[in-house]
Amino acid sequence: MNGTPLTPSLRQQAYASEFFHHAMGKLLISCGPMDRRGRRTVFALAIVAVAAFAAWLHQLSRGLSVTAMGDYFSWGVYIVDFVFFIGISMAGTLISAILRLSNAPWRQPITRMAEGITVCALLVAAPMIIIDMGRPDRILFTIIHGRLQSPILWDVLSLSTYLAGSLLYLYLPLVPDLALMRDQGDRFPSWAHRFYKVASLGWQGTEAQRHHLEKGIAVMAIAIIPVAVSIHTVTAWLFGLTLRPGWHSTIIGPDFVVGAIYSGVAAVITFMAIFRHVFRLGRYIEPIHFQKLGMILMASGLVYAYFTVNELIGGIYAKELGDRPLLTSIFSGKYAIEFWGMGVIGLLLPMLILMVKRLRTLAGIVTASVLVNIGMWIMRFLIVVPTLAAPYMPVPGMPGHRLTYAPTWVEWTITAGAFAAFGLLYILFSRLFPVISIWELVEEHQAEAGHGEEAHV
Amino acid sequence: MGREGGNQEVKEARDPESGLSRRQILQRIMGLGAAGAMAGAAGEVGLTSLLGMGCSHGQAGKGKTVVALTPDGKLVQGDSNQFVPVKLPPSNPDARKGVPGRRWIMVIDLSRCDGCGECMTACSKMHFVPPSRQWIKVLRMPGTGDEGAPFYFPQPCYHCDNPPCTKVCPVDATFKREDGIVLIDNERCIGCRFCMAACPYSARSFNWGAPEDPPEAEARGYSPEWGYPRKTGTVEKCDFCPDMAAKGILPPCTSHCPMGAIYYGDENEGTVSNGAGETVNLRNLLRKGGAYRHMEELGTEPRVYYLPPRNPKYKAPDEAGGGA
Numbered sequence: 157m158n159g160t161p162l163t164p165s166l167r168q169q170a171y172a173s174e175f176f177h178h179a180m181g182k183l184l185i186s187c188g189p190m191d192r193r194g195r196r197t198v199f200a201l202a203i204v205a206v207a208a209f210a211a212w213l214h215q216l217s218r219g220l221s222v223t224a225m226g227d228y229f230s231w232g233v234y235i236v237d238f239v240f241f242i243g244i245s246m247a248g249t250l251i252s253a254i255l256r257l258s259n260a261p262w263r264q265p266i267t268r269m270a271e272g273i274t275v276c277a278l279l280v281a282a283p284m285i286i287i288d289m290g291r292p293d294r295i296l297f298t299i300i301h302g303r304l305q306s307p308i309l310w311d312v313l314s315l316s317t318y319l320a321g322s323l324l325y326l327y328l329p330l331v332p333d334l335a336l337m338r339d340q341g342d343r344f345p346s347w348a349h350r351f352y353k354v355a356s357l358g359w360q361g362t363e364a365q366r367h368h369l370e371k372g373i374a375v376m377a378i379a380i381i382p383v384a385v386s387i388h389t390v391t392a393w394l395f396g397l398t399l400r401p402g403w404h405s406t407i408i409g410p411d412f413v414v415g416a417i418y419s420g421v422a423a424v425i426t427f428m429a430i431f432r433h434v435f436r437l438g439r440y441i442e443p444i445h446f447q448k449l450g451m452i453l454m455a456s457g458l459v460y461a462y463f464t465v466n467e468l469i470g471g472i473y474a475k476e477l478g479d480r481p482l483l484t485s486i487f488s489g490k491y492a493i494e495f496w497g498m499g500v501i502g503l504l505l506p507m508l509i510l511m512v513k514r515l516r517t518l519a520g521i522v523t524a525s526v527l528v529n530i531g532m533w534i535m536r537f538l539i540v541v542p543t544l545a546a547p548y549m550p551v552p553g554m555p556g557h558r559l560t561y562a563p564t565w566v567e568w569t570i571t572a573g574a575f576a577a578f579g580l581l582y583i584l585f586s587r588l589f590p591v592i593s594i595w596e597l598v599e600e601h602q603a604e605a606g607h608g609e610e611a612h613v
Numbered sequence: 614m615g616r617e618g619g620n621q622e623v624k625e626a627r628d629p630e631s632g633l634s635r636r637q638i639l640q641r642i643m644g645l646g647a648a649g650a651m652a653g654a655a656g657e658v659g660l661t662s663l664l665g666m667g668c669s670h671g672q673a674g675k676g677k678t679v680v681a682l683t684p685d686g687k688l689v690q691g692d693s694n695q696f697v698p699v700k701l702p703p704s705n706p707d708a709r710k711g712v713p714g715r716r717w718i719m720v721i722d723l724s725r726c727d728g729c730g731e732c733m734t735a736c737s738k739m740h741f742v743p744p745s746r747q748w749i750k751v752l753r754m755p756g757t758g759d760e761g762a763p764f765y766f767p768q769p770c771y772h773c774d775n776p777p778c779t780k781v782c783p784v785d786a787t788f789k790r791e792d793g794i795v796l797i798d799n800e801r802c803i804g805c806r807f808c809m810a811a812c813p814y815s816a817r818s819f820n821w822g823a824p825e826d827p828p829e830a831e832a833r834g835y836s837p838e839w840g841y842p843r844k845t846g847t848v849e850k851c852d853f854c855p856d857m858a859a860k861g862i863l864p865p866c867t868s869h870c871p872m873g874a875i876y877y878g879d880e881n882e883g884t885v886s887n888g889a890g891e892t893v894n895l896r897n898l899l900r901k902g903g904a905y906r907h908m909e910e911l912g913t914e915p916r917v918y919y920l921p922p923r924n925p926k927y928k929a930p931d932e933a934g935g936g937a
Contacts, residue, residue: 219845220804221822227746230809230819290804290819290846294784297803301784308783308807399777399813399911548908549768549815550752 162599167361170602178439179594180336185435186586187337187344193434198583201576208573211566212287220290222566228551229544229561234288237574239536241281242315242391243412246420248274248322249384250452253377262448264600265440265592269431270424271326272591276581277423278319280574285311287570307397310390318380318387325376328369332595335359351588388412395539401471401478402543411463415532418456422506422528425449427582429522431591440592443518450521453528454510461503482546490560491542494534502531708837709798711790712859716880718793719853719867720898721767722920725874727927728753728765735869736851741830741841746818748851749866753930763930764922767875769866770795770816770851771907771915778808778817787848793880793916794855796837799847808848813911817850863888872927880916 162170170176190198215222225232251270255263286292302309334356337344344352359365392412395403405411425446432441471479486495506524509515541561551559563571585591679693728751736742736749749769756762772795779787779795786801787808797808809817824843831842838856840849854864858877862868863886867877873889876898886892898904902920909915 219820219822223821225821227809227818228815230806285805288805290806290821290848291802291844294801294803297784297786297801301786301801303783303785306781306783306807308781308805312783394807395810397781398811399913400810544810547815548813550754551815 162603164363166602167599170598173598173602175601176594176598179592179598180340182435182437183440183590183592183594183597184337184340184343186431186591187348187588190587194583198580201579201583204576205573205580208570208576211569211573215287215566215570216292222564224562224564224567226561228547228559229541231288231540231544232561233537233563233567233571234284236533236536236540237571238281238284238288239391239412239539240419240533241277241284241574241578242387243416243419243532243536244423245274245277245281245318245322246384246388246413246416247277247424248272248326248420249380250417250420251424252325253380253384256377257381260448261600262444264596265442266424266428266445266449267596268326268329268589268593269427269591270420271322272582272585272589273420273423273427274322275319275326276578276585278315278322279581280578282315282319284574307390307393311387311394314383314387314390318383321376321380321383325373325380328372328376329593329596330589331356331359331369332361333590333593335361336594337590348588385413388416395543400543401476401546401548402482402539405467407463407466411460411467414456414460414463415535418453418460418528419532421449421453421456422525422532425453425522425525426529429518429525431586437592440597446518446521447516450510450516450524453521453525454507457503457507457510457528461507464503478548482542485542485546486538490545491538494538498531498534498538501527502535506531708796708855709788709790711792711794711855713791714881715792715858717772717853717855717858717916718878718880718885718895719769719917720876720885720895720902720904720920721917722874722876722902723764723766723922724920724925725872725927726751726765726767726922727872728930729871731869731871732767732866732875735865739865740839740852741826741843743825748818748849762922762925764925765930766919767866768814768816768907769917770853771814771913771917772853774914774916775912777811777813777913781807781811783807790855792855792858794853796852796855797840797848797850798837799840799844799849800835802844802847804846804848806848813908813913817848819848820845 223232223234248267248271251263252267256267286295289295298309298312302312304310334352338349338352338356340349342349389409389412392408396405396408398404428441428445428449431437468483470476471483485491506528509520509524545561677693678690679696680688680690681696683689730751732749733747733751737744737747740748742748749767752766752768754764754766756764772793774789774793776789776795779789782788783805784801784803786799786803787795787797789795804819806819809815809819820843823845826842833839833841835842836856838852839854840852843849854862857864858879863877867875867886868888870888873887873891876885876887876891876893878885878892878895880895883895884892885895885898898920899918903923904918904920906915906918
């Protein structure tokens with residue numbers, strides 16, 4: 157999908173080539189019957205998700221008192237999960253929109269995977285807010301009585317816009333592939349066949365249709381970027397607009413955007429590795445993709461480290477009174493293990509792996525990405541919790557005022573359920589659609605081959 | 614207020630029996646102003662005692678004539694036997710607006726506070742606050758530098774004029790009234806707890822589980838002006854007792870402070886009263902006492918002023934046991 161469009165004759169060649177048939181055979185495996193390993197994975201994830209749902213029902217009946225939150229730790233891991241999944245959602249926009257606009261041809265086989273991560277992450281993030289609410293039954297009050305002055309409303313608006321935009325941006329390039337699947341005859345069950353028929357919107361690949369599609373994708377690629385920046389910035393402002401040490405910071409918006417790119421790229425690399433391994437897609441997802449994304453991961457990690465230093469250096473140097481208890485708690489106090497652990501797991505080790513050429517192998521890059529994923533969850537925890545542990549007013553030593561926050565089994569179960577739901581949603585996505593865009597892959601391949609032939613002539 | 618029959622409207626500007634002008638009677642009956650606030654210090658003034666004030670100039674004994682004010686602002690008189698106390702409606706429809714023309718304010722004299730905690734007890738009793746939380750906290754603060762001794766620090770909600778909490782509320786469940794008071798409507802609150810995260814003074818509490826309010830709390834019916842009966846999953850805090858203030862009654866923290874450390878009143882009126890029966894000029898009190906507001910540099914503009922603990926009248930809290 158870049159450079160010169162194919163001539164109709166070349167396109168005909170493309171869809172008759174061996175490459176196309178191989179792709180159709182290979183890339184639709186995930187949509188075919190599931191093997192035993194796949195069924196086991198789904199079963200395990202479903203158990204965790206059901207357990208989390210049961211835990212949530214328990215929480216609904218007893219109130220939030222089943223969590224470890226209290227009047228000082230008024231937010232906990234639910235908000236951490238929310239911020240984490242919002243961060244992950246940056247993946248799709250970065251890969252398919254930013255890389256599209258910067259004309260990076262190698263991005264092609266991974267765009268759909270990345271967009272899928274965006275949609276699934278948003279679908280997990282949004283319910284975390286409802287789970288965190290004391291009165292989920294009053295969710296519609298945010299519309300009926302919504303106050304635009306509240307950053308929560310900004311988040312609601314931004315998140316719903318981003319979700320709608322991401323769904324559209326995922327869907328548009330899917331249409332030709334849905335038509336390909338529709339034309340597969342009885343390879344898919346009849347319900348799926350009907351689904352593909354409706355969803356492909358009568359795509360025949362005519363010049364007019366292609367023109368509209370190209371234009372739609374181009375518009376969405378540009379439109380989705382400011383929306384993506386807004387969702388991460390507004391999420392940061394939930395913290396940044398308060399008068400709390402550690403939150404009330406000018407850099408927190410950009411910090412969340414870069415942190416989102418960092419964790420989003422790490423998520424894409426992780427999923428690429430899983431799909432490459434499980435469905436043996438080595439021919440399409442090549443080491444170069446890992447290398448290129450590894451570079452972006454390193455760059456965003458360095459910027460994130462730089463922002464984090466900026467975030468902290470003022471408090472360290474000026475020693476403002478209000479910042480001191482917070483900084484003490486993360487440097488040497490009760491959150492020191494998390495803070496230095498995040499530094500090593502989330503920044504130092506991944507940067508080391510990505511910077512040293514000998515370590516920057518496929519396995520190395522994937523390892524770095526997994527470390528970044530873990531580190532960024534801890535980082536989100538460090539953003540939310542230590543500030544609440546260091547209020548301006550002294551905590552009176554009265555019963556019921558918890559002085560530490562140790563999440564309960566309900567909170568951990570729901571957190572595990574969020575990850576399981578994310579996995580299940582992604583599996584569902586890969587069951588319904590090819591995770592690599594077939595038509596774009598095939599036409600790109602043909603275009604390259606065509607150029608090659610022309611060069612020979 | 615008056616029963617039908619037996620009452621006749623007072624149309625004259627001057628009450629024939631007491632010889633007071635209509636305005637003077639109104640002031641007495643409403644019990645507003647500093648005098649009323651002091652009278653209220655003894656406890657809640659029901660309508661029975663209001664009636665008592667109205668007939669203070671009449672003869673004692675059965676069948677005396679009393680003057681009363683009707684809801685539409687007319688003065689009526691009738692036989693005292695004919696009057697019964699009226700139960701007020703449970704919820705003030707103007708709870709979101711506040712008392713027109715008033716700007717409620719509090720001044721806490723730290724040199725008088727001996728940390729006895731009577732304010733907490735009285736407040737919790739009146740608002741049925743569960744023991745795990747306090748609407749007004751008495752914190753033990755460390756002294757500053759070599760000269761400052763540790764001191765006690767009563768902390769209610771500051772009802773800030775630039776409230777960080779109301780700004781962030783997504784559904785207008787917590788709001789600032791014209792009379793300066795910040796309230797919470799627990800029939801609106803969605804329990805997101807953004808206001809708690811936003812309040813730099815940690816003044817807010819959350820009903821994490823099912824509340825255990827006594828039947829009396831249930832019986833009164835809910836209004837944001839008193840904050841009970843509580844509801845699961847909603848936020849609560851000190852409400853500055855607006856229902857009592859409107860009637861000229863001091864909040865229980867103020868009226869029950871044996872040291873008279875807490876003053877409450879109307880900024881527009883310019884006087885504040887404490888539980889020791891003193892009513893003082895607000896401006897003089899603030900100026901002479903070197904008043905400050907807690908963490909004023911945050912710009913929240915609290916409506917609660919502190920007089921620093923200079924030459925404290927009571928022993929400082931034990932340094933070893935000091936909080937914070």
